[in-house]
Amino acid sequence: MESTILAQSVVNGLLIGGIYALISVGLTLIFGVMRIINFAHGDLMMLAMYGTYWMCTLCGIDPYVSLIATVPILFIIGSLIQKFLVNRVLEGTDASQLFLTLGVMLIAQNVALLFWKADYRAVRTVYSEYVIRVGEVFVSVPRLTSFAVAVILTCLLYVFLARTRTGRAMRATAQNKEVSSLMGVNVRQTYTIAFGIGTGCVGAAGTLLSTFYYISPTVGTTFTLTAFLAVVLGGMGSFTGAFFGGLIVGLAESLGAVYFATQYKELVTFSLFILVLLVRPSGLLGRSRV
Amino acid sequence: MNRFPQSLKTVRSRLLAIKSRRGITKIQAVLLLAVIVIPSAVGYWYYQSLQTPSTEIVIAAPLPLSGTMATIGVSCQRGHDLAIEDINAAGGVKALGGAKLKIVYGDIKSDPTVTTSETERLINTYHPTAILGAYASSLTYVATEVSERNKVPFLAPMAQADAITDRGFKYVFRQAIRASSVGAKAIDMIVEMSQHFGTPVKTIAIVYENTLWGQTSSEAARKHAPEVGFTIVYDEAYSQGSSDLSPVVTKLKAAAPHVVVLASYLNDAILMARTFHELDFNALGYVAMGGGYLEPDFIKSAGKDSEYFFAGSGWQRDLNIPGMADVVRRYEEKYGIFMNEHAGLCYAATWLIKEVLELSGKLHPDKPLDPDSVRDAFLKIDISSGPAVMTAGGRAKFNEKGDNIYGTHVYLQVLGGAQHTVWPFDRASTDAVWPAPAWDQRE
Numbered sequence: 001m002e003s004t005i006l007a008q009s010v011v012n013g014l015l016i017g018g019i020y021a022l023i024s025v026g027l028t029l030i031f032g033v034m035r036i037i038n039f040a041h042g043d044l045m046m047l048a049m050y051g052t053y054w055m056c057t058l059c060g061i062d063p064y065v066s067l068i069a070t071v072p073i074l075f076i077i078g079s080l081i082q083k084f085l086v087n088r089v090l091e092g093t094d095a096s097q098l099f100l101t102l103g104v105m106l107i108a109q110n111v112a113l114l115f116w117k118a119d120y121r122a123v124r125t126v127y128s129e130y131v132i133r134v135g136e137v138f139v140s141v142p143r144l145t146s147f148a149v150a151v152i153l154t155c156l157l158y159v160f161l162a163r164t165r166t167g168r169a170m171r172a173t174a175q176n177k178e179v180s181s182l183m184g185v186n187v188r189q190t191y192t193i194a195f196g197i198g199t200g201c202v203g204a205a206g207t208l209l210s211t212f213y214y215i216s217p218t219v220g221t222t223f224t225l226t227a228f229l230a231v232v233l234g235g236m237g238s239f240t241g242a243f244f245g246g247l248i249v250g251l252a253e254s255l256g257a258v259y260f261a262t263q264y265k266e267l268v269t270f271s272l273f274i275l276v277l278l279v280r281p282s283g284l285l286g287r288s289r290v
Numbered sequence: 291m292n293r294f295p296q297s298l299k300t301v302r303s304r305l306l307a308i309k310s311r312r313g314i315t316k317i318q319a320v321l322l323l324a325v326i327v328i329p330s331a332v333g334y335w336y337y338q339s340l341q342t343p344s345t346e347i348v349i350a351a352p353l354p355l356s357g358t359m360a361t362i363g364v365s366c367q368r369g370h371d372l373a374i375e376d377i378n379a380a381g382g383v384k385a386l387g388g389a390k391l392k393i394v395y396g397d398i399k400s401d402p403t404v405t406t407s408e409t410e411r412l413i414n415t416y417h418p419t420a421i422l423g424a425y426a427s428s429l430t431y432v433a434t435e436v437s438e439r440n441k442v443p444f445l446a447p448m449a450q451a452d453a454i455t456d457r458g459f460k461y462v463f464r465q466a467i468r469a470s471s472v473g474a475k476a477i478d479m480i481v482e483m484s485q486h487f488g489t490p491v492k493t494i495a496i497v498y499e500n501t502l503w504g505q506t507s508s509e510a511a512r513k514h515a516p517e518v519g520f521t522i523v524y525d526e527a528y529s530q531g532s533s534d535l536s537p538v539v540t541k542l543k544a545a546a547p548h549v550v551v552l553a554s555y556l557n558d559a560i561l562m563a564r565t566f567h568e569l570d571f572n573a574l575g576y577v578a579m580g581g582g583y584l585e586p587d588f589i590k591s592a593g594k595d596s597e598y599f600f601a602g603s604g605w606q607r608d609l610n611i612p613g614m615a616d617v618v619r620r621y622e623e624k625y626g627i628f629m630n631e632h633a634g635l636c637y638a639a640t641w642l643i644k645e646v647l648e649l650s651g652k653l654h655p656d657k658p659l660d661p662d663s664v665r666d667a668f669l670k671i672d673i674s675s676g677p678a679v680m681t682a683g684g685r686a687k688f689n690e691k692g693d694n695i696y697g698t699h700v701y702l703q704v705l706g707g708a709q710h711t712v713w714p715f716d717r718a719s720t721d722a723v724w725p726a727p728a729w730d731q732r733e
Contacts, residue, residue, distance in 0.1 A: 005544050008569070012536035118358070120556050122564075122591035127568055129594065131729075140568035211567075214560045214591055222533045257537030263500045263527040265537065 003137040009258045010251065011137055015249020018147035019209050023182035023223055024230035024242040025154055026201030031217050032237030033194040036086060036097055040104035041227060042220025044199050047108060048074050048206030049215045050116060056123045063123050063211045064149065065203055070207045071200045078199025079192045086195065087188065088118045105220075121215045128211070146208035152241055157197070161239065174237065229269065233276055235286020244284065248272075311329065318401055319403050329435040346392045347383065347659065349374075349643060350418035350442075352409045352433050354425055357400030362425055366447070367395060368625050369636030370422060372617075377644050377676070385488075385651025386658055391644060398424055402432045409436040418442060419659045420643050422636070427451035427469075434462045441661040443668065447639035448604060452506070455692040463688055465639050465681065466604045467697040469503070472579045473511030475602060475699045476551050479713050480577060481518050482550075486715070487724045489574055495524035495547035497554075497562075498540060504530075504553040507579045509553050523547050528554060530555060539565045547635050549575045556582030563599065567729050574725035575600060580699070584631065597707075598634055598726035602699035604682050605634035608709045608719040614680050633679070641678035642686055654658065668692075684717070 023045065030038050048070045055061040055069065073183070081104060089096045130141035161167035172180035173190045181187045205223075230249045234241025249269060256268025276284060314322070351370055353361035374393050377383075382390040396412045398405040405424060412418065413436065418444045424433040430449035437444040443461045446454060450469040455462060467475070477494075484491040496511055498504035504527065515522055524545035528538050535558065542550065550573050554562055559582030566576070576599045582588055583601040607618045607629050617637065621629040650667035651658040658664075673683040683696035701713040701723055712722035 005540055008540045008543075009537060012534065016536070018535045050530065091367055120560060120591055122560060122593070124593045128564075131568055131570060133570070138569045143527050143568070175519055212564065216557060222531060226533060243355050253534065254537050257528075261526065262538050262541070265532075266529065 007137045007252045013251035014148045017247035018150040019205050020226055020230055020250050021246025022150040022205040022244045023227040024246040026198040027227045028231045028242035030198035039101040042224030043108035045103045045202040045206035046220040049210040052207045052210045053121055053123050053215050067207050070203045074203025075196040075200040079196035082192045082195035093156050109217050123210045128187045142211035143144035235283030238285045239268030241285035297724040299385050345389050347389050348416050348418045349393045350412040350421045352396045352398045352423045354400040355397040359400040365632040369633035370640050372621055373637045373640030383647045385648045405429045405432045409433045413440045443664045447635040463692040465694050467698050467699055468508045469506045472507040476511055476577050476579050477514045479701050480549050482518045483724050491548045493523045494548045495550045497552050499530040500527035501530055507553050535561050535565045539569045539571050543571045549573055552578040553642040554582050556585050559583045559588050560591045567595045570729050572728045587635040596704045601702050602701055603631050605631040608711050610717045611680050638680045645678045
C-alpha cells in the first residue's frame, strides 16, 4: 500500500509539474531576455483558459485543437504588451517595471471579472473522465495528455532557441544587448518576439490546464507564485533550470502534501526552496552573475 | 492659461456692480426667493415622506447589494420583497389593526466598515421596528453591534457563526442553524442513511478547508462521530484554493473510509469531485456540510462527477411543506430565476418577523412595537406552520441566547444533474441513492 501511495504521488506530482514547467519556461524567457519580472504571467494564462473555454462551449472546439488559436493569440497579446507598454519602461527603474506588470495583472483580472463574472467554469469533454489504470496507480487521461503536450512544446522551444537565427538572437540579447545590437541584432524586435513567446507558452499551459482544472478570473495568481518559485529554484533566466524547477516544485508539493500535513504543503516546498538557495544562491542551474 | 484669473476678475466686477446699486432688483429678489424656498419645500416634503404614517411598520434590511456578495444580497432582497407583498396582501399584521409592513434597504457593499455606518444610518433615518439582514456572518456580526446599541431587534436569516449569538446580546435572534451544529447534523444523517439502507458505516474521513468556516463545521463532526461509534480514519485540513488536490485524495484513498465528510468552497469542491473520479476514490457516501457543493455552478462545472454528492442546506425549493411549491412558483415567475436558499430563508424570516409582531400585539397591546415587547414575543413564539417556517427545521422557537432551536439542515443529493431533498426522510422529495455507485460502475 505504501509503495502505491508513493507511486501515485510521484505520478501526480510529475503531471502537474509538467504544466508548472511550461508556465515557468515562459516566465524565465521573459526575465532572461528583458530582465522584466512579469507579474501578469498567470493572468495572461487565465485569458487563454477563458479563450479555450469559450471556443469549447460556443463552437465545440476541442481544447487541444484550440491550442492552434490560443497560442498565436497570446503571442500577439504578449507582443503588443511588450511593444506598447514594457518598451516604455525598459530603461526606467525596477519599480516602474514592477508597477507596470502589476497593473496589467489587475486589468486582466478585472476585465475578466467584468465580462465573465466571478463564476467558476470548467471545460467538459468526453475524455474529461477517462482514467488509465496501471496496477494500483490511476492516471487521468487529460492530465497525462496535457503533460505530454507541455513537454513536447518545451522541447520544441528549446530546439528553436538553440538552432534558429531568432533563437540565437534572443540568447545573444539575453547575454549582452549592447554587443548583440552592435552585431546587427534588432534588440527591440527580439524583445517583442521574446515576450510574445513567453506569453504564448503560458497560453499553451492555460489551454492544457483547462482540460482538468476550473476557470475563474483569479485562477492565475496561484500559478504565478508557483512559476516564480520554479524559476528562482532553477536559476533566474535559465531555460532548463525553469523546466526542471517546475517538475521539482510539482513533485515537492505532491510528496510534501502526502508525507506531511496537506495544509502545510507550501511549507515543504518553500523549505526546499530556501535550502536550495542557501547552497546555490543563483539557483540549481543558474550562472552567478557579476 | 490666464483665462481663469480673467473670469475671476469679471465676477468680481459684477459683484461690485451689484453692491454699488445698494439693493437688489425685483428679478434678483424672485430668483433668490426661488433658490431658497423651492429646495427647502422639496426637502421638507421629502423628509415628510420618510416619516411613515402610523399604519405602517418599518423593517430595515442592511444587505450586501453590491461588491463580492452582491448576487446573494439581491437574492435576499427578492425573498424579502415577495414576503412583504404576500404579508400586506393577506391583510398585514392583524393584531395591530392590519398595519402594513414596509421594508427599507441599505447597501452595505459586502464590507464590514460600510455595514456599521449604513446600519447606523438606517436606524437613525427610519427608526425601524426590527432589522433583517445582513447575509454573511462577518457582516451580521458588525451590524448586530449597532442594532444592539440602539436596542433594535435583529433577526439574522442565515448567518451561522456561533459568535453572533454568543455575546449575550438581548435583541439579536438567529433563524438558521449554528455553525457548530452543522458537523453534528452531517454525522446524524450518515447514521440514518446507513441504517435505512442496511450498509454499516464504521469509519469516516473528514476533509475540510483550513479557514474559519471549514474548521468550525468540521469540529462538531469530529466531536460527534465517536459518540455514534464511528472511527475517524483520516482527518485533514487543506489550504483553500489549492492548485492540486491529488495528494489529499491519494491519502484519503489509502485510508479507505466508508464515508467522507467534506467542507470546501466552490473552486475546491469542483476540483475535489474531479479528483475523486480521476484517482478512483470510492466511498458509500460523499457528504458535504454545505458550502461550494450547494451551488449550481458545482453541478455545472463538475458535471457528472457531481452526481450522488450530498450537501446540507437550510432551505431547499422542493421541501415537503404545504404551500411551499406555490411560493417557489410565484418567485420564479416574478423574477425569472431559480429560487435559492438565500431567497428562501429571507422569505421565511420576513414572515417570522410578522408572526412575532402579531404575538407582540397580543401580549403587549399597549406598546407592541417597543423593543422589549418584540424581544419578549421572540422569546415566547413557538410556531410550526405557515410561511414563517418554510425552512429545513419547519418550526421556530428561540432560546435565551437568541438561537432558533429548530434551525437545522436538510440534506440534498445530486441526482440526474439536479439537487433533491433526501433527508430527513419525512421532508424528502426523492429517495436517496446510497451507497453511491463506484466510479467505474457509472455509465
